[in-house]
Amino acid sequence: MKSHRFKSGLEKLKEIDGQAGEKVIESLASIAPDLAKYTIEFPFGDIYQRPGLDLQKRELITVAALTALGNCQPQLNVHINGALNVGCKPEEIVEVIIQMAVYAGFPASLNGMFIAKEVFVERSILSE
């Protein structure tokens, strides 16, 4: 039986990531279904449900953190998509990634921007 946190987390994840949420659950099903469960429950069932920050800001700070950390490319791809899905403008995402050059260095910023470019091309925001 699924917990309330799981159900509302899965709904929130769909709101943010569209199909990506279900793909994560499926891809972990054979090896670690509980990690999928936790990934739904804690980030999306607990944190993203909280009222103190709107979803656009939540996605922008996530893009910032993942760009700065520099070793989370798949998640950065997901959350650049997520940011667009909840209404952030492409220009805002670009600004966030540029600003990371200050705090995490130019390589982190450049590598983040190339992922944004992939996402923007895939979504026809940019032509290739």
Next chain:
Amino acid sequence: MKSHRFKSGLEKLKEIDGQAGEKVIESLASIAPDLAKYTIEFPFGDIYQRPGLDLQKRELITVAALTALGNCQPQLNVHINGALNVGCKPEEIVEVIIQMAVYAGFPASLNGMFIAKEVFVERSILSE
């Protein structure tokens, strides 16, 4: 002679950090005045001048990145102050730092929160 970037950067830094900007310049004066100059010119004369993201969002993403990186305590202190100075609510800063538990782990989030607590106590937002 100071460049335009330096002058507008210094003004922006004062808007964000109050006295902190001048303290950085002073503290570097004897060893690396040029690093002080670059710290004014590039982040504050170039990046924070850009129109695509308002100052509140710029400070929130900086708090996110510095919390996630986890080894920039002095700068995190400065930018939690900066976020408050440009009008972010304490609750928003708390939300940003909580969310970092998802992306950078609980230690990064907890250590960031203890710095926020120091700042909030210093500014009498919290009593000790």
Next chain:
Amino acid sequence: MKSHRFKSGLEKLKEIDGQAGEKVIESLASIAPDLAKYTIEFPFGDIYQRPGLDLQKRELITVAALTALGNCQPQLNVHINGALNVGCKPEEIVEVIIQMAVYAGFPASLNGMFIAKEVFVERSILSE
């Protein structure tokens, strides 16, 4: 009303960390009580409850990770204490930290060892 996850998490945290758990809750009470709640619920109410790995191994891998990350000193202190509390031998903790020199470099290993030394002296495992 506290959730089941919170209650069993708090018990587990006491088993591992003694008083440290309650100190974390108290220290966050004025600024972010929910972060304290999550810190009890997810790590200790979910993860450390799982049967697949005994508590000694869970503490050793935590000491390994925190030593390698290198910027989580307060948590490393807590979990070196935790490892001892659940029955790990001091020699095992020393071995874990030495091995991190291979994967995260000598500075990470040395800085981790100096924290272990503090803990061991505090607990009279070592004389000063």
Next chain:
Amino acid sequence: MKSHRFKSGLEKLKEIDGQAGEKVIESLASIAPDLAKYTIEFPFGDIYQRPGLDLQKRELITVAALTALGNCQPQLNVHINGALNVGCKPEEIVEVIIQMAVYAGFPASLNGMFIAKEVFVERSILSE
């Protein structure tokens, strides 16, 4: 002439990694044979020879550290194989990687798990 540390290190590496050890030596032969030598001598000729921690625990803490660091995918692949080779159960490896979500964040844990999945499929522990 090979040192004693090299010879016993190479044997230990074979015990842990099977063919992987010789592949590393070969792949570095043309550019930096001494780095291959050090990689055998220090980690496997010194550290993994030490009596204070059994090989299973040594592999589990290595999987923990490499998952947490998040930028050592090839080595994580090697040591998930190594953990299995010295008798760790797949379930234990999965537990270690799940636990890293607490200390290094969900992206590090998820990315580590996808490497474990590759290894498990390759070894027919999981079907694709």
Next chain:
Amino acid sequence: MKSHRFKSGLEKLKEIDGQAGEKVIESLASIAPDLAKYTIEFPFGDIYQRPGLDLQKRELITVAALTALGNCQPQLNVHINGALNVGCKPEEIVEVIIQMAVYAGFPASLNGMFIAKEVFVERSILSE
């Protein structure tokens, strides 16, 4: 109109990286031309222009830092090429990367060396 910093930065970048500089500008043109501009202006128009350290040393410390950080592979490739372009010997680059095993661990050093190998093969310094 291009700034003086941009023009001298672009020249310096060509001196160091050959065609790589223009490729970066082009690849960012559609998404974030200003990030390309900053990447020319600050690192190459400001920092690499400074007299206190010759270009060979500047490239060696960059190779060191990028190897140690471990999540900047594209930039490490560029700067291993850059180091060779400004006259560093392949043996020096190899030494820098080996030494990083001490400070950032063996995985960082090994992963850096494999990038050096790619560059050396591409430039026929090594045969495959």
Next chain:
Amino acid sequence: MKSHRFKSGLEKLKEIDGQAGEKVIESLASIAPDLAKYTIEFPFGDIYQRPGLDLQKRELITVAALTALGNCQPQLNVHINGALNVGCKPEEIVEVIIQMAVYAGFPASLNGMFIAKEVFVERSILSE
């Protein structure tokens, strides 16, 4: 009985760090004398003995890496001293640390510079 690597490593460490080497050995004597031994043998008995890079360059790349990693303050202090001991000019050390702003961000560079300032004041290169 001490190995040849230990003896020549200890001599090299004294050449670079003066008293600092013996302090490390002493400080680890009660908890992990073998980590002290490895710290002498591998970095200083193996790596710093190698002919391909002079000691000044070895110290500059170490200062670069430790500044970029950002969580190795005690070791950065030791190696800024080491760089000066083997004849690097203070200006070169300052340049290395400034350049790290490009690759690891301004916080890493600023925090490294404040450690350089401490060292320079302690050695009366700067007045306070």
